[in-house]
Amino acid sequence: MYRLRSLLLAPTLALLSYAGGSAAVTFQAPMDEVQWQLEASQFVCTLSQSIPDFGVATFEHLAGSELQFVLSSPQAELLGQETLVMSEAPPWLPGEGTRRLGVITDAVDSQALRFDSGLAKEMLTSLYQGQTPAISNNRWYGTDTPVKVMISAANFQQAYSSYQGCVSGLLPVNYQQIARSAMLFPSAQWRLSDSTKSRLDLIALYIKNDPSVISVFVDGHSDSFGRRLANRDLSRDRAEAVSRYLSKIGVPDEMVTTRYHGERYPVVANNSSENRARNRRVTVRLEREE
DSSP: OOOSSOOOOOOOOEEEEOTTSOEEEEEOOOGGGOOOEEEEOSSEEEEEEEETTTEEEEEEEETTSOEEEEEEOTTGGGGOSSEEEEEEOOTTSTTOOOEEEEEEOSOBOSSEEEEOHHHHHHHHHHHHTTOEEEEEESOGGGSSOOEEEEOOOTTHHHHHHHHHHHHHTOOSSOHHHHSEEEEEOOTTOOSOOHHHHHHHHHHHHHHHHOTTEEEEEEEEOOOSSSOHHHHHHHHHHHHHHHHHHHHHTTOOGGGEEEEEOTTSSOSSOSSSHHHHHHHSEEEEEEEEOO
16 A cells, blocks of 8 residues: 555634525635545555544545445534535636535434445546535534535645556455355256356455455355255365366465365255255355454
């Protein structure tokens, strides 16, 4: 990981005019002190700006997931319900209008306000165009005073270029998506389908890039149709086929533990063809070092 610049911003709190003529409590960084911080890896890219006296605004792109925006703050609950998100023109762009980006509800917990991918992308676009995303609510601390949090576009384009470079290098999956996988098999079959191989390719790619993964457990299963001993042998063939393929594509053999269980551990009752199809499986489970 690397950082663009450290964030050392002097606290500031301004009272500015707000819609309706009332004074709004406004949080934003002073223009000459705005800095963006990039943290980059193959697993996650984050681009953040400190909001003095309030918290941190962060664009987060996790490998294998959509972009999100998180406004972290002990005061996050102050933005409450029906939080309005606008794109406002800065003083140096006269004539540019104010644009509504959206309204969010039920996206706040005690420490953070979270936006979905669509709104996060709208905010990134606004910043790239030199606009100022403004997040506001009409009742600060339950009073009639509006509150607004503004994210400055100063120094954004250079930071955004580096951020995009990070995003282009993200892995196609993250650990949560790959740590538990189940591959299904047709009745009486053990050979790997193309879709199973594609899933195993992703698992192997992740393992090769995350040194914290220390173990891979491969477990073969069958449905209950047929003789129990034959089902045990079939679950072994399925598990060993998966382990052989992982070895072939570069997963070290010493990391892999191969087991087979026949029909002993169904995930659902074997009382229909659909359920039996779910039980004919090999599971792959990754473990990280603690």
